[in-house]
Structure formats: structure tokens, C-alpha cells
Amino acid sequence: MDEALLRSLTPSVIAVLVRRGADFAAAEDAVQDALVEALRSWPADPSPGSSGEGHPLRDAKGWLVTVAWRKFLDQTRSDAARRRREERVDQEPAPGPAPAVDDTLQLYFLCAHPSLTPSSAVALTLRAVGGLTTRQIARAYLVPEATMAQRISRAKRTVSGVRFDQPGDVATVLRVLYLVFNEGYSGDLDLAAEAIRLTRQLAARVDHPEVAGLLALMLLHHARRAARTAPDGSLVPLAEQDRGRWDTEAIAEGVTLLQAALARDRLGEFQAQAAIAALHADAPTAEETDWVQIVEWYDELVRLTDSPIVRLNRAVAVGEADGPRAGLAALAALDDSLPRHAAVAAYLHERDGDVATAARLYAEAAHQAPNTAERDYLTRQAARLNTRRNR
Missing domain, CATH: 1.10.10 (Arc Repressor Mutant, subunit A)
Incomplete structure (x- = not known):
């Protein structure tokens, strides 16, 4: 079977x-x-x-x-x-071969219907488009199976009255698939790999540069997966990763997809994000990263999305391209309640030589970390700087 x-x-x-x-x-x-x-x-x-x-x-x-x-x-x-x-x-109907018409694309649109919450759209997509069982989805999201069953049932009821011939929104579908990818790996299901599979399926059915851009972005990020954690499970930041462990085939495919999408001159946010990921992948070492060009791509992303998170990531790139004080100046314009704001500030302050402030901010960032691996990494950074101060 x-x-x-x-x-x-x-x-x-x-x-x-x-x-x-x-x-x-x-x-x-x-x-x-x-x-x-x-x-x-x-x-x-x-x-x-x-x-x-x-x-x-x-x-x-x-x-x-x-x-x-x-x-x-x-x-x-x-x-x-x-x-x-x-x-x-x-x-x-009499039994026989299935009709040649393929309505899978409409099903993508239905499962990503605007009336659904993001979490419900993701669950319904994994169930109806991905063909996963409720138990598999529940394990991936670390919730009881009954809870996930209720979520999926509510989502199904919500979209049952939606006409199947209504035009769908590709951007909404891409956002749902991006959410699936960002869940990464948990339980016994690799959601990042599942998101790549579903995005490939979508790319075969719709000719849109942003679909290709999202697939390229996923491949370029997923290519670094093996190097993201140490043998003990601890987080390894990008600058310290063993680039020899990156998946060169996935990188090559992602770059090819991205170049073809960019050539169509219909830039979108996923293409811009993929371009940043490609610049990281292209650098033989962290020191050879083209940060100036990365800042330029972040400027494009800000223009496209005006997202505070994009501006936060841009501050890091500015700090690398123009020095930590320039990065801190960019960071000063942002709300300090943003997720990972304290971690970015800590990094830039350390690069600027302010070890005491950096140690305090690393500890603060650890307290706010969304997962154990990130919390442990930030805690180690704070401890490292405090040890250095006390010598």
C-alpha cells in the first residue's frame, strides 16, 4: 500500500x-x-x-x-x-476512470478561505489537501486529538456553504503554506517537509512568481536544517553553522526557481525573502556574506510589507553592513515589545562593546523566548558575557 x-x-x-x-x-x-x-x-x-x-x-x-x-x-x-x-x-455515475479535470487548486483556495482563522486554515489544509489524519496533525501541534478534531470540524462547517466555483486568493493560500512551514518539526510529522510537498503541488497547478518564490524560500531555508542544531540538540546560529552540512542540491534548486521568478519582474514578498536566503546560501563563510545587498533586499521587503518584524531583521543587516551603532539607530525606531527585539538589541550592543547591557538584554530575551532551544541559547549567551565581565 x-x-x-x-x-x-x-x-x-x-x-x-x-x-x-x-x-x-x-x-x-x-x-x-x-x-x-x-x-x-x-x-x-x-x-x-x-x-x-x-x-x-x-x-x-x-x-x-x-x-x-x-x-x-x-x-x-x-x-x-x-x-x-x-x-x-x-x-x-457508472464506475470508470476519474475525470481529467483537476480541482485541487480550488480546494487549496477553499481550505485557506478568509473566513477561517489561520490555525483552522492550516489544520484544514493539512487534512484535506495534505491527506493527513487528525491524529497526525494533533501530534504535530502537540495538542490532544479531540481538540484538533473539534478545530477541523468547525473549519469544515465554516467553508461548507462556500461556493466551489468562486475565485480564490493565491496570496492567502501562500500565507497558510508559509505558516505550515514555519511550524517546522514536532511530534512524528515533519511539517516543513510537508509544506514543501504541498507548495510543489501548488506550483504545478498555478503559474505565479510568488508561488515559485515561496517554494524557493522554503528550499533555501530547509537546506540549512542539518546544521541548525548541535549533536546535543542546542541551537547553532547561522554565523556558526557548518556550511558543509548544507544541502547543496536544495540550494541549487531554490536559486534556479528564484532566478526564474525574479526574471518575470513581478516582485513579491516571498521572492524578496528568498533573495535574502539565497545571499546567505551563496556566501562561503559568514564573513563573506554580502550584507549591503541584503539590506537592499530588506528595503524592498519593507516597501512591500511595511512589517515591523521585517524592520527588526533589517536592523540586524544594517548592523552588519554599516556597523552596530547604525543597527542600533535603526532598532531605536521600533517598538521594544516586538518578538526578539531584546535579542537583536543584545547582539548589537555586544558588537558595540557594551557587554553589561548586552548581558542584561540576553537574559531578558531568554525569558521571552518562544521555545526551549532558543531560551537555552540566549541564557548561555548571557552567562558567557557575565563570566567575561567578572574576570
Whole structure:
């Protein structure tokens, strides 16, 4: 049984059922039931079925569509409250190859609908487009399965009334996939790898430079993954990473995608972020990083997004390109309640020689850190500087 194949087919099968008249929630439930049936029966019975479904591995999508549609009809017919809707359902189509039309892109749009909260959109995307189970998603987000089931059920109810032929917003879909990627790795599911897989799937269906830009950004960041932590699990900052452990194939693919996207002269924020990541990847050593050009790309990002977080990251780049005092001047214009503001200030103050202030700010940043690895790293930085002061 090829579970990867099943997961890749899930969105297009859901889309077929929605096109035939099922609402999203019912279609998703029926497809999940069909997947369970496939996992149960395919390894044991690979021969053509008596009902004419055909060899599953010859037309896996057609098999899943047929079984899921029957599951949907059974569910509809058994619910007395839906009798009127049952009367509108066409007679069951004859088994055979699945239609060539691919509505997966519309499913992406539906799962990233503006009426959903970001967390619900991410969960629904992983379930309906990614083909993951509720248990897998719950483990990835470190929440009880019942909690995640409720979140997904609410999301499904929210979008069930949305017309499937409405145009979608690519930018919203990209934002959801970016959120998935930033969750990284937790539990037994690699969400960063899953986000890359889904973004590749999206890139095959929509010709948009920002889709290519996001995929390039993911690949360039993911290429550094093996070097981000030491054997003991501690965080290794970019400047100290062993660049020999970076994935050169992923970097090359990311750079190629980025160059093709930039050549179309429709710059977006993901392309700009990918350009910054590419400049880091291109430097043989941290000391050879082209910080001047990175500042220029951050200026483009500020123009595109006007994001305080972008301005915070720009302050670091300015500090590298023009010196720590220039970086501190850029930082002074920002709200000190921004996430990681204290950590950036600590770094720039240390580079400027103010060890006491840097130590205090590292300790403050450690207290505010969003995860254990970052907290431990910042605590070690504060301890290092305090030891140096007391010598």
C-alpha cells in the first residue's frame, strides 16, 4: 500500500465529490472513509472487484472516487434530515476512470478561505489537501486529538456553504503554506517537509512568481536544517553553522526557481525573502556574506510589507553592513515589545562593546523566548558575557 499515493490523491478526490454536489464537510468525511477502505482492502485484494472498480493501482483515483461517492450517498440516504438534498443528488455515475479535470487548486483556495482563522486554515489544509489524519496533525501541534478534531470540524462547517466555483486568493493560500512551514518539526510529522510537498503541488497547478518564490524560500531555508542544531540538540546560529552540512542540491534548486521568478519582474514578498536566503546560501563563510545587498533586499521587503518584524531583521543587516551603532539607530525606531527585539538589541550592543547591557538584554530575551532551544541559547549567551565581565 502506497500511503504517499493516497495522500497525493486526496485533494483531487474531494474536489470531484464537491463538483458532483456534496458539501465540503460531507465530501471530506466520505473520502476519509474511502481511504480507510483502501488501506484495508488494497493489499489483500488487488484484483478487479465484482462491482467493476478495476484494479486499484491501475486507476487509484477512479477507485477512490467511486468508493467515496458511494460512501457519500450512503451517508446522505441514511440521514432523514437530508431527504430533500438526496433528491437533488444525481444517480450514481457508472464506475470508470476519474475525470481529467483537476480541482485541487480550488480546494487549496477553499481550505485557506478568509473566513477561517489561520490555525483552522492550516489544520484544514493539512487534512484535506495534505491527506493527513487528525491524529497526525494533533501530534504535530502537540495538542490532544479531540481538540484538533473539534478545530477541523468547525473549519469544515465554516467553508461548507462556500461556493466551489468562486475565485480564490493565491496570496492567502501562500500565507497558510508559509505558516505550515514555519511550524517546522514536532511530534512524528515533519511539517516543513510537508509544506514543501504541498507548495510543489501548488506550483504545478498555478503559474505565479510568488508561488515559485515561496517554494524557493522554503528550499533555501530547509537546506540549512542539518546544521541548525548541535549533536546535543542546542541551537547553532547561522554565523556558526557548518556550511558543509548544507544541502547543496536544495540550494541549487531554490536559486534556479528564484532566478526564474525574479526574471518575470513581478516582485513579491516571498521572492524578496528568498533573495535574502539565497545571499546567505551563496556566501562561503559568514564573513563573506554580502550584507549591503541584503539590506537592499530588506528595503524592498519593507516597501512591500511595511512589517515591523521585517524592520527588526533589517536592523540586524544594517548592523552588519554599516556597523552596530547604525543597527542600533535603526532598532531605536521600533517598538521594544516586538518578538526578539531584546535579542537583536543584545547582539548589537555586544558588537558595540557594551557587554553589561548586552548581558542584561540576553537574559531578558531568554525569558521571552518562544521555545526551549532558543531560551537555552540566549541564557548561555548571557552567562558567557557575565563570566567575561567578572574576570
